[in-house]
Amino acid sequence: MTLAAAEHQAVMWEVRLREDDIGASVLNEFDHWRTAEAANEQAWNALQQRLARIGGTRSRDGLAMARALRTPATERRRALRAAFGLLVLGCGTWGMREGMHGLGLDADWQSAVGERGEGLLADGTPVAFDANSRIYLAGSAQSPRLKLHQGQVLVKSWPQRDEVLTVSTMDGAVVTEGATFNVGKLLERSVVSVSRGSALLRPQLGRPVLVSEGETFYFNGKEAQQTEMPFGAVSAWTRGVCVADRMPLAELLDIFGRYRKGLLRVSGRAAALQISGVFRLEDIERALLQVLDILPVRMQRYGSYLTVFSAA
Amino acid sequence: MSTVSFATAARDQFLGGEFRRSYSWLTASVHRLVGSRNDAEDLAASAFTELAGMEDISHIRQPRALLTTIARRLTYEFWRRRDLEREYLEQLALAPEFSDASPEDICEAIDELLRIDAALQGISAKAREAFILSQFEELGYAEIAARLDVSVSMVRKYMAQALTACCALA
Numbered sequence: 001m002t003l004a005a006a007e008h009q010a011v012m013w014e015v016r017l018r019e020d021d022i023g024a025s026v027l028n029e030f031d032h033w034r035t036a037e038a039a040n041e042q043a044w045n046a047l048q049q050r051l052a053r054i055g056g057t058r059s060r061d062g063l064a065m066a067r068a069l070r071t072p073a074t075e076r077r078r079a080l081r082a083a084f085g086l087l088v089l090g091c092g093t094w095g096m097r098e099g100m101h102g103l104g105l106d107a108d109w110q111s112a113v114g115e116r117g118e119g120l121l122a123d124g125t126p127v128a129f130d131a132n133s134r135i136y137l138a139g140s141a142q143s144p145r146l147k148l149h150q151g152q153v154l155v156k157s158w159p160q161r162d163e164v165l166t167v168s169t170m171d172g173a174v175v176t177e178g179a180t181f182n183v184g185k186l187l188e189r190s191v192v193s194v195s196r197g198s199a200l201l202r203p204q205l206g207r208p209v210l211v212s213e214g215e216t217f218y219f220n221g222k223e224a225q226q227t228e229m230p231f232g233a234v235s236a237w238t239r240g241v242c243v244a245d246r247m248p249l250a251e252l253l254d255i256f257g258r259y260r261k262g263l264l265r266v267s268g269r270a271a272a273l274q275i276s277g278v279f280r281l282e283d284i285e286r287a288l289l290q291v292l293d294i295l296p297v298r299m300q301r302y303g304s305y306l307t308v309f310s311a312a
Numbered sequence: 313m314s315t316v317s318f319a320t321a322a323r324d325q326f327l328g329g330e331f332r333r334s335y336s337w338l339t340a341s342v343h344r345l346v347g348s349r350n351d352a353e354d355l356a357a358s359a360f361t362e363l364a365g366m367e368d369i370s371h372i373r374q375p376r377a378l379l380t381t382i383a384r385r386l387t388y389e390f391w392r393r394r395d396l397e398r399e400y401l402e403q404l405a406l407a408p409e410f411s412d413a414s415p416e417d418i419c420e421a422i423d424e425l426l427r428i429d430a431a432l433q434g435i436s437a438k439a440r441e442a443f444i445l446s447q448f449e450e451l452g453y454a455e456i457a458a459r460l461d462v463s464v465s466m467v468r469k470y471m472a473q474a475l476t477a478c479c480a481l482a
Contacts, residue, residue: 003479011475015468020452050481054428054447061413061421064403066448068396068425069432069440262344 006043009033014047078267078308109135111151114259116238125165126156130184130237131281132258139166151258152184154235160197171220172203174211181211182235187254189220193234240281246274249295249309260284266309270297273311327364330375335360338379345387355390359383389426396429397422431477435470442467443474 003011013030016022034040055062111117113132120126122141129135133151137144145166146153158165160178167174167183171190174183179197184190192201193216202208204221211217216234217224233243237255244252250271253264259281273295279287288307292299296312335356343352359382363375372378400422404413432440438460445451445459453471457464 003476007479008476011472011479014475015471018446018453018471020454047475047479050478051447053424054478054481055421055424061400061404061407062448064400064407065421065425065428066444067403068400069429069444069448071395071399073392073395073433 004039004043006037006039007047009040010043010047013044014051078310108137109133113257113261125158128154128156128238130258148183148185148190150185152182152237154182154238156180158197170204172201172206172224175200175202182231184234186218187248187251189218189251191216191218191229191234193217193229193231195231195235236278237281242279242281242287244279245276247276249273249275249291249297252279252291253309256281256284256287262307264288264307264309266297268310270295270309270311273297327360330363330379331360334376334379337376338383341380342383342387346390351390355383355386358386362386389430392429393422393426396425400425427481428478431481432474435473435477438462439470439473442470446471 034044109119111131111133116131117129121144130152134149136147139145143163148169157180164175164177169185169190174192176199179199180195182193194211198212200208201211201224203219203224206223209224216227216229229245236243242255250266257264297309298312299309301307339352339356342355346352359379362382442456445456453464453467457467
């Protein structure tokens with residue numbers, strides 16, 4: 001903040017006059033400054049008026065003011081950043097794609113928080129999808145395309161044939177001529193795991209990768225990376241369990257959010273902490289306590305809606 | 313002349329449309345945070361009032377993002393007011409000599425408290441504490457320096473920062 005010269009000088013005089021021991025010469029000097037120019041006198045009086053209004057030891061509630069001013073503000077700020085950060089993200093989506101589509105509310109298949117779903121494709125192919133999933137159907141009956149907006153989908157069987165089945169997320173597409181496989185949209189990446197058969201994974205901008213029986217890959221728009229997670233662990237959600245192997249905490253909480261209403265947020269460096277464990281999705285409250293046991297984080301609740309994890 | 317009235321009409325149309333589209337959305341968003349329907353409506357309405365008060369709204373591409381930003385600040389101020397109020401009243405309750413304080417006095421004191429609090433937000437925690445110790449507990453610089461574990465010349469700098477911040481008070 002920049003002040004006019006006289007105001008700045010007034011501040012510096014106030015600082016000086018609060019010194020523990022001021023001699024007569026300093027006071028003389030001060031009087032000299034104050035009377036030297038009308039602007040000085042004015043600036044000085046204005047500052048004194050402000051300080052008088054603020055109060056102090058001479059005002060009888062000075063101590064209560066002091067105590068109140070020491071009330072920490074950081075937790076409030078952090079909670080708001082966490083809560084409204086998500087709202088702004090939502091706004092961005094809203095701006096780009098008008099209305100319902102941005103939130104996936106017009107999806108062909110959608111499941112509510114805490115409720116898994118099942119469906120059949122036009123040719124009778126059975127499909128299961130995770131709680132809070134949004135799936136759009138496109139393509140033809142012979143060669144369907146599933147766009148996974150959010151959540152996870154398990155294609156229980158697509159027997160070998162000439163036509164292909166495609167499941168895509170914003171990170172890339174998985175194409176198969178015959179496979180049983182699982183595709184999930186995670187917080188900042190996607191995952192594909194093949195139980196039987198094989199599939200071709202095409203990241204949005206990267207090189208295609210063949211995913212063979214028993215293999216699992218994480219992928220984002222640019223690249224795919226193989227992981228040792230077995231199919232059974234990736235598709236454990238079908239049995240109400242989440243298996244995490246060195247998973248970023250933010251990603252795990254995003255998965256928990258499919259089973260629990262309200263916002264689960266993680267702030268700052270806690271977001272990148274990696275966690276491993278087996279969590280029951282039917283009892284998220286307990287799973288949250290498990291997280292507290294495993295990682296050096298603390299959890300704070302703001303009402304029933306917002307829960308924030310931060311580094312301990 | 314005609315351009316002015318056209319601009320005004322477009323502005324009213326924009327604000328009216330945005331209000332219809334976003335008021336209940338914003339109220340619901342804030343409601344989850346503050347817990348009370350009435351408070352949420354107040355905060356959402358204040359956010360719209362600020363939006364309506366903006367000089368140039370023709371360049372606003374994402375009104376909801378802007379409303380969210382305004383609502384965040386208002387919610388913070390709302391929470392902060394409640395926190396400060398609670399702490400202040402608790403302290404007053406401990407001091408019997410305040411039993412005669414009128415509600416108007418208390419309200420005024422809390423308003424002032426919020427203004428100081430806002431002014432002191434821009435400086436460091438130590439500078440803030442140095443000012444509180446000097447202003448409200450009347451400690452000397454040597455004592456403040458010892459408490460904050462800094463040099464006396466640092467305390468002077470803190471005091472200059474805090475007093476400069478106070479000059480911004482209306």
